Amino acid sequence: MRILYACLSLGLPLAAAAQPVAAPAPPSVLSAPTRLDPAWQQRSREMFKTAIEIPTVAGRGEMPRLAEYLAGQFRAAGWRDQDIEIIPHEGMEGDSTVTMIVRWPAARAARQPMLLLAHMDVVEARREDWQQDPFEFIERDGYFYGRGTLDNKQGVIGIAAALIKLRQSGFRPNRDLIAVFTGDEETAGNGATLAAERLKNAELALNFDVGGGSYTRDGRPLGYGLQTAEKTYRTYAFTATNRGGHSSRPRPDNAIYDLADGLKRLQTHRFEPMLNDTTRAYFTERAKQEGSNALGEAMRRWLANPEDGAAADLIEASELEVGMTRTRCVATRLDGGHADNALPQRATATVNCRIMPGIDPASVAAELQQVAGIQAKVTATDEPPWSAPSPLRSDVLNAYRAAVQAIHGPRMVIVPQMSTGATDGLFFRAAGVPVYGVSGEWIISPDDERAHGLDERIPVRAFYDNIVHVETMIRRLAR
Secondary structure, three states: OEEEEEEOOOOOOOHHHHOOOOEEEEEHHHOOOOOOHHHHHHHHHHHHHHHHHHEEEEOOOOOHHHHHHHHHHHHHHHOOHEEEEEEEOOHHHHHHHHHHHHEOOOOOOOOOEEEEEEOEOOOOOHHHOOOOOOOOOEEEEOEEOOOOOOHHHHHHHHHHHHHHHOOOHOOOOOOOEEEEEEOOOOOHHHHHHHHHHHHOOEEEEEEEEEEEEOOOOOOOEEEEEEEEHHHHHHHHEEEEEEOOOOOOOOOOHHHHHHHHHHHHHHHOOOHHHHHHHHHHHHHHHHHHHHOOOHHHHHHOOOHHHHOHHHHHHHHOOOOOOOOOOOOOEEEEEEEEEOOEEOOEEEEEEEEEEEEOOOOOOHHHHHHHHHHOOOOOEEEEEOOOOOOOOOOOOOHHHHHHHHHHHHOOOOOOEEEEEEEEOOOHHHHHHHHHOOOEEEEEEEEOHHOOOOOOOOEOOOOOOHHHHHHHHHHHHHHOOOO
């Protein structure tokens, strides 16, 4: 997962969101009982510990070890060898990794397959930066600590444990259930590309890498996000060239200056704001939560009149809502010149864009070329897929609401969300499979979300709750 909890600041004032991480939540939130029985708590904890302590970081070659461990768990629970695939493939920059596909065929399939998505890989973590070894599984103060506890091994184990538990209970799905555990979601996305091509006949996919919910530090439920859309990511190079010369004889034309002029225009450029079904539903709920303050009023103005660009600008200026109203592009890297005493012959900037769902990246490139000006050339440096939002399905929404509220009560609201980052779901949507981010995990306060960060952790209860949540979702959508 590249961005987690895209809208879990629901109802949290901006001042609170900007505060440093405070003390843990009160014991009533962290220590409330889970519906998962003790035997399954012990078994799933052992699976989680094993998964966390295998450092599935790009370049370390550990992905097959985790896949084989999971395969052993499925085989022991009755899965046949022919229903478990571990597929070696190339990751980023030639790195070797694997993607795992586990099938539970329905005895009499009445519907098309349903996919269950999560990823095994994690981002790098350095021991010297953390309070403890990032690849040691530690339970402390009501939390499980370790790289991947949030992103996304709780999703992998949540799916695996729920499937095994369902099978042992005698559950009979009315459609094939197919778990897809990728090995390069954090980098190349080749595993998702491969799996999406193989499994594009699926009716839908549940993505347990995104969605999720949050409480405030004093124990108030903030809400759960149902992800139905995510932005496309695309990287462009702004390149200015020049004939160069000796630095002792400068001229007005200069590759670095030309590039800098284009980047200053990019800094102030704003793409046209736009609403889709997902963001309209999101801002409708957010406007209620913000009440009569300036941000809430701006949301109501924009919902009433999508042509009100000034209202959209006010929303976009909020640190809580950056990227939610439009395509955004930002300069992230620079490279220029070739010698201290020479006029630069070339200067290049890397510009990373997060493009609204359904927008052709070619149109974004054309707009960026106008921004860069004639002195710089804009070229795409990658070509990831792009797709429209998944339709808001009532069966998925109702199943998600039922699963969430069975654990957290009716005060935990469900809000459709658009991720400003990208997940494996992007590749499945591009292949024509509707994808829904429906994670059951939760955290204490949006400003304590530690995916990709230091001392990553998840509440112990949240890990166990997620297994019950996944089981409930499957029962409701595959019975």
